[in-house]
Amino acid sequence: MDSAHFLKACFLLIPAILLGGLVFSSWPWRKRLPAAVILGLVLAFGVSAWLPGIMDYLVSFCIMATIYSVLSLGLNAQWGYNGHLDFGIAGFFAVGAFTMALFVTSPPSGLMAAYAQQWFGLDSPFVVGMVAAGVTAGVVGYLIAQPILHLRTDFLAIATLGIAEIIRLIFQNERWLANGPQPLSGIPQPLSCLADPAGCSWLPAGVNHLFSALQPRDYSYIYLVVVTVSLAVVYLVLESMVRSPWGRALRAVRDEEASAAMNGKYVKSLRVQSFVLGAVIIGVAGALYAPYMVTIDYSHFKPLFATFLVWVMLMLGGSGNNKGAILGAFVIWAVWSGTGFVTDLLSTELQGIAPDIASRMSFLRWAFVGLLLAGIVLYRPQGILPEKKRVSRFLKGVPED
Template identity: 30%
Template structure:
């Protein structure tokens, strides 16, 4: 019974995407499919944290952005001049920064409680900060002066971009470890505010530290894991083959590229989904759910709640990091200015809740469904508004305003969908077993 319902739900999504192909274009249908695949991975990551462990993380945007950063680190060509100009200085400064923090923590742990400790920690922090800035600032200036219109940053390692996906996961996991160590002991809504803040800080760093990834000047032209449309179009054998089927070369090449992406993403989604499913049904998964349902009881049974929470927080964030790297790869550019919490944090939450928290299959479904709505609400809104405003005279201010405002319908729709699901089907479309 539940099986046939699940199949029907997924068939429904597939039908919607195929319908898009027939009614709009196959290009837009495939775009929805590709971002849907990535969204499904994001939703699995969040579901791991919230659905299985009950951790309230609203800093998803930060982890996605870290994944995007990883694609730049891994796949862009290095900028040797910038490395010569300030590479050593930057790393020395960062090492000094870490040293300061470690020394402060050391002082906190070893010195006896009291005024001496407070003053000692302050002295270490303040001296460390100024030493750090003294080394850091000139190095940054030197790097950013290297051909600022094109580079002005350290560049990456020049490796294939697919390598960046797991690296993005690792980067996100590393940051999640730091956050988890400090914030996981907090109550759920404090954790929420803390993660919200960290996500903002990560994006702020990416926007302002130009030496890192050019900041708001964006890194464009990231290498691709799939062929370029132009290369296909200029390949004689490809053109010949396509024309023999009687198809348009330009459209076919772009569809083929997108299909290529889709296969790659589906492969990753499949692996991550299988792992998440295995984890969920393993003894480890059962323990996690036991902790979620009753922390005190689980603790009394000898489970180390803090450690388990840290573990799953890191895992979930790593999955978000992978998804973030994939998304930046699909975009072909890193644009820190476009990271906004409504789109990259709260929308993922809607996916998880609507799909069914605690169920991986639900997360995948929610990822596809909500992404489809997010994209298609606008054209649907225009369609409805056109009918509604049919009686009004053309050019009347109200009609213009209504038509202009359709673009904001998607936020409204997401809110309504979230509230409706929470109210009438709080366990989501595919509930946890």
Template identity: 80%
Template sequence: MDPLHLLKACFLLVPAFLLGCLLFSALRWRARLPAALVLACVLAFGIAGLLPGSMDYLVSFSIMAIIYSILSLGLNAQWGYNGHLNFGVAGFFAVGAFIMALFVTAPPSGMMAAYAQQWFGLEAPYLLGVAAAGVMAGVVAWLIAQPILHLRADFLAIATLGIAEIIRLVFQNERWLANGPQPMSGIPQPLSCVFDREGCGWLPDALQTVLSIMQPRDYGYLYLVIVALALALTYAVLEAMVRSPWGRALRAVRDEEDSAAMSGKPVKSLRVQSFVLGAVVIGVAGALYAPYMVTIDYSHFKPLFATFLVWVMLMLGGSGNNKGAILGAFVIWAVWSGTGFVTDSLQVALQGVAPDVASRMSFLRWAFVGLLLALIVLYRPQGILPEKKRVSRFLDGEPED
């Protein structure tokens, strides 16, 4: 194995180790950590040794799957644990992405000021941008929750879908806010200096020398570590919250609202809290998405793409189960990516024979995902990993962390 692929494998160790901790969560910590470390070494170095040509694709695939996993976790906090039929995922996703972009970019200057406009540009640190994106998405959710959370089921779904479309249209048409229909570009990527020729001044010289064999195009390996850590932190926080008395109260409100109210639970407050919590998580996913794409515009946040896919992910993995939300995101993103190769091949093959049919090949992806959704509803409505009715770690059969 050459030094470049060996170094790339070292970056893969972190997400692979976190995956191992998730897979071996049934074990106690003393056994879980060694098992996860062994799995991480096998996966990282096995991929580098056996599939060196596919490493870059697997990294880009994993980054997007992780971002969608966080989106799925956010929706799970709303629907899975409190029954909010939220079809406005795309709206909070857009709020998080654009707030991140506004915070970390610089205001246009010079000739660019004539072509690009934005409300403000603070050149803030990356973590501040992530925090601002989550907070602003939560504030928007709290404002929305006041007039609409008295609605139920399909009425709530229609209202949230309409609000998400309004948010998208605001970003599309208000040029002063985030450059309107034109893209916001030049979003800085965190720690991108690590792979630049100049390097990061705070890095030790020895480490800078080791990393010098990697090019700026290899930045995805570092960003994979960043988003994997963000997913691990989000999962740990949500797991702690839903296993707490507060989380059990959310389920009580979801399953039997009147009984929960008679038991003294603040039903309205709990419904608002879960809605805001899910929006904060979705906003954080948007904050992770924007720097990875570098350039964003309103078209990235269409309801079909940023809401429909997330719902399919959660339903396949299992609503009410955070592990299921992550699993469903990876499976559906794999299906979506795989069908892209199929439709591209069919489009090329049919271009000279039936150009009208070839131009419609992209819709086959949606048809396949729609068919998959129908099969889930018919044959596995509880998802791959059904919701666990026992959530306390102090009951028999649950490991103590």
């Protein structure tokens, strides 16, 4: 194994260990950590040794599945724990992505200023852009929540869908904001200097020498670590919040709103807080998406791709369960990627026989996902990992301490 291959395996090790920690999360710490490390070593070096030809594809697959996992967690904070039928995921996703792009890029200058326009460019660090994306999406979510959260579930879904389309059309038509219908390109990627032969100027020469075997085409391995650590932080924060008394109050409002209000819970305030929390997490997902794509425009945030698919992920994994939200994201993204190979193959085979049918093969992916959604609703509405109902010790008949 050469040095570049070994470095790639080491970058795979961190996501693999975090995955192991998620798999063994019900174990005690003393057993969980060694098991997660062993599983991480097996996955990282096993894949790099036995499947070197598909490592690049697996990394790109995991990056997108991880970003969708963050989206699914954001929807879970809204629907799974408080019952908001939010069909406006794409809107908050777009706000987070464009905010990240505007914060981390530099304003166009020279000849580029005539072709590329944007409101501002602060050339900020990646972490600042991520925080700004989450805060901006949260503020937008708060402003949206005030007039619409009193609506009934079905009307709430229609309202959020319409607002998401308004946000997308604003980014499409207002050129001064984010270059209008033209792509907003040149979004910097965090730690990209590690995959540059010149190295990072702010790192010691010895560290730069350690990563000198990497090439720019290997950057996806570095970014996989970035998105995986971000997912782990979002998961841990959200899990601690929903396990707290505040999280139990959210579920009480979701299950029995009238009873929760009679017991002194501020129902409207809790509903707004849950909606804003989900918007912040979805904005963070947008912040992770923009640097990976390098170039974004309004077409990336259509409802089918950035809303409908996320709902299928959460429903398959299990709403009200953060592990289920992550599992559903990976499973559905695998299905989506797999059907892409099938439709491309069928399109090629049918091109000479029935070109009209071949041109419609892309819709077969949505048909398959729609059938999958129907199957979930009919046969597994609780998802693969259903929500665990927590019963108090009093109801179990256990005397209080």
